[in-house]
Structures are given as C-alpha cells and as structure tokens.
Amino acid sequence: MSEEILINVTPRETRVALIENGMLQEVYVERTSKRGYFGNVYKGRVQRVMPGMQAAFVEIGQERAAFLHASDILRKPDAELEGADVQPSVVPPINELVHEGQDIIVQVIKDPIGSKGARLTTHLSLPSRYLVLLASSKTVGVSARIEDEAERARLRDAVLMMEPEREHGYIVRTNAEGLPAESLADDVAYLKRVWRAVSARFQNARVGDCVYEDLSLPLRSVRDLMRANIEKVRIDSRETFERTLKFVNQFMPTMVDRIEHYPGERPIFDLYGVEDEIQRALKKEVPLKSGGHLIVDQTEAMTTVDVNTGGFLGTRNLEETVYRTNLEAAQAVARQLRVRNIGGIIIIDFIDMVDEEHKRQVLRQLEKALARDHAKTTVYDMSPLGLVEMTRKRTTESLERQLCEPCPACIGRGSLKTAETVCYEIFREITRAVRQFDCEKLLVLAAPKVVSRILDEESAAVAELEEFIKKTIRFQSEDQYPQEQYDVVLL
Incomplete structure (x- = not known):
C-alpha cells in the first residue's frame, strides 16, 4: 500500500493530509491562533478540589481551568509495585493526593473540547521518533502494534541493556520495528536531555507557564506518521521544507530522500483532491x-x-x-x-x-x-x-468542530421553527403585551417569510386578533432578521 504525506502551509494555518492509495485517510489542522495543547507540560496550581467528583481543577494559564482526575495523579512509585505496569487498583480520595494552592507539574492528555477544559495527568511522557519516555515509571513496554513476539522481546531487551539502572521507563513505538539498537540509544539520549531541560524549567517557572511544548504540526506529523511505506512527504513551503529536512537529517537520516519541496502553481491539496474530500467530510x-x-x-x-x-x-x-x-x-x-x-x-x-x-x-x-x-x-x-x-x-x-461553528439561525439544532409556528408565537406575544401595557397600536418586525405568511394565509387570524384586542397591528418586513426572530413594538 503506497502512502504519501502532504503538508500545506500558509501564514496562519498549517494542514497535513495522509494519503493512502490516492485517497485521503487523515487530515490535521493547526492554526496560529488556536494551537492545540495536547502533549504540553505546564506548571499548574490546584484551584479547587472536588471530593464528590474525585477530581481537581487546575490553573494552567488557559481560559478555563483544566480537569485532573484522581486516577491520573501519580501515587506510589512502580518500583514498589513489583515492576507492575499499572497503578494500584484502589484510587485514594482526591484530597489525600492534592490540596488547594498546591503547585504541580501536569501534562495535557486531551485538548479543551466544547465547554470542557483540558484534561490533565501527572504521569508525564515525552515522545521521540522511536520511544516514549515515561518520567514517573521504570517499566519498559512495546507497542501492541508490533505483533511478532521475537521482535518485541528483542526491542525490549535492547532498551533494558542500555540502562540497567533506569531513571525512567520507556515505551517502544511501532516505528522502531526492525531497527538496530543504536537508533534506540540515540533516542534514549535525546529524551534524557529533553527531560533534564523540562525539570530545570519547572523549577524557575511561574504558574501557567508551559515548560515543554510538542513539535509543530509538520515536524510532529513526520515524527509520528513516517513509516517504511511512506513514499513521499511533499511540502509546499520552502521554509517548512528546509526545517523538516534538517529534522529528518538529525533523527531519521535514511528517509531524507523522501522529503520533497512542492513548487507547483496549483495548490497541493487541489492537486490530490484533498480540498473536495474535506468539504465532503463536513x-x-x-x-x-x-x-x-x-x-x-x-x-x-x-x-x-x-x-x-x-x-x-x-x-x-x-x-x-x-x-x-x-x-x-x-x-x-x-x-x-x-x-x-x-x-x-x-x-x-x-x-x-x-x-x-x-x-x-x-x-x-x-x-x-x-x-x-x-x-x-x-x-x-x-x-x-x-x-x-x-x-x-x-x-x-x-x-x-475545528472548521465549523453552530448555525446562528438554528443555534446548532439543525432545524428552524416554521413560519407558521413563528406567526402563532407573535400572536401570543401581542396578546401578552396588550394585557400588560397600554398602547394605541402595535408594530411587528419579523423576517420577510413570516410577514408574508401573516398578510396572506393568516390575514383572517390577524383581523380576529385586532377585533379581540381593539388595537391596530402593523407588520414590517426586516430582511436582516432570521426566521425565528421578531419584535413586538408598542406605539
């Protein structure tokens, strides 16, 4: 199966598409104004502890406080758990784990979605090309996607031999399958340097400061998606191409020849039909x-x-x-x-x-x-x-959710009240208004479709209503009004 990665860069937005056999399979969007937080590490401060929810809300410098569940808080070191790869099954009460006003180092494991803030963990992990460093663990695991038992054992032993007295744990990623131990050793050294830098930044950081930020979308995509069957990575920005080439030279030199700059006049997403696929996906x-x-x-x-x-x-x-x-x-x-x-x-x-x-x-x-x-x-x-x-x-x-917002006319319901329904709402509002306030006549402002129906199909009902309230009602069409909006003005 042939695969390609397309990277489209504009000043305020970067998009990445994964193509398999000529068909779009995945698309990622990152905007300068809305960069994701997933994977970032922050110095946070516990704002509120909620025993009933077994959770705490943590200030990390975002618009909404982030959510930290008790099960995501580091407890007993796994050295005390006889090498187990899991936390104890019984989660202690949240107020035994954290307290209000406590400074804490946390990592975002889920971006803010809708009205919910980001979700956090204190089990920090730092990814590289072939490994993931587990800051608070000493276990070594292998991705479940590597199914060959002999290969799993080889990779695990290779990491264990590098660090008999390990400070951290590691997960061997799918991309490491078939690689020599030297490649894994390079990643171990890189991750240890990164972790030392993160630890040093945390000591001097203020609450809400980001002490570790994941790579930009183009580099992150190459790191995570680049596999043996990726034939080409085509990038339409010269600057991003050079930055990516430098990154690949450093971390995956055998794949340098697969990185290409796309200089064509026609937009790269148009050339592969990606724009049409995105529109269909909405x-x-x-x-x-x-x-x-x-x-x-x-x-x-x-x-x-x-x-x-x-x-x-x-x-x-x-x-x-x-x-x-x-x-x-x-x-x-x-x-x-x-x-x-x-x-x-x-x-x-x-x-x-x-x-x-x-x-x-x-x-x-x-x-x-x-x-x-x-x-x-x-x-x-x-x-x-x-x-x-x-x-x-x-x-x-x-x-x-990234590309769209709720329709202002239906407020995200996906349907509108009919003109007939709005007409009857107006009649009820008129009756309610004249009972509460004195006036000589009324002016109703509404959408053209609603006014048209009132003056046509509902004209008899209007006459009956005027007779009932003993007032004159005038209707005025407002082109800017959505179908459900209307105003009853007392004159």
Missing part, C-alpha cells in the same frame, strides 16, 4: 459506491452512523443486498472516522441481517478497516438490533 451524508449511503450525526454525547441501502436493490435476494451494503459500509465508516477525526462513543446502525455468519463477517471487516487507524479503537459485538458500539480515543476536536 456533510452528514456519505454516498456508497453501491448506491447506499451513510448518515453521520455528531452530538455532544456520542456520534451515530446510520447505514441505508438507498437505491441499491442488488441482483440476488434481500439478505445478500443487505450483507453487501453492510460490508461496504464497514470500510466506509472506518475511513470516515479517521478523516473526520471523530472520537468518543460511536454507535453504528447497520442494516438488520438474519444470517449470523454475515454479522460476523461485517464486524470482522470493520475491525480490519480500523486496524490502520492511528487512534486506539475498541469494537464490541453487534447487538440484536444490528447496532455496533465502539470507542475511538479522542485527544483533539473533530474536523467539523
């Missing part, structure tokens, strides 16, 4: 080649994906048609979750199938398609109603 409906379609609906609590056959009738029986549509939908859903960067709880409503083997095959197809996802996913068995519950790790806002 729509609810996703067409399938078979004629069916998906409906993707993001809400605050979860995301639902509905699978429909549409005009696809198939050439055999109904069960075969449904099975084929669900198989195609399983692949499409996995891709849409990546492109849209949807996380949290996801419910997929597949079309009902009778055959148990068909259900297993559809679930297997979904799991297979999700295997290439960089975010951690967990898929549960299909329910009797054909629903599949799954989770996808969320660290940043989805593509839609």
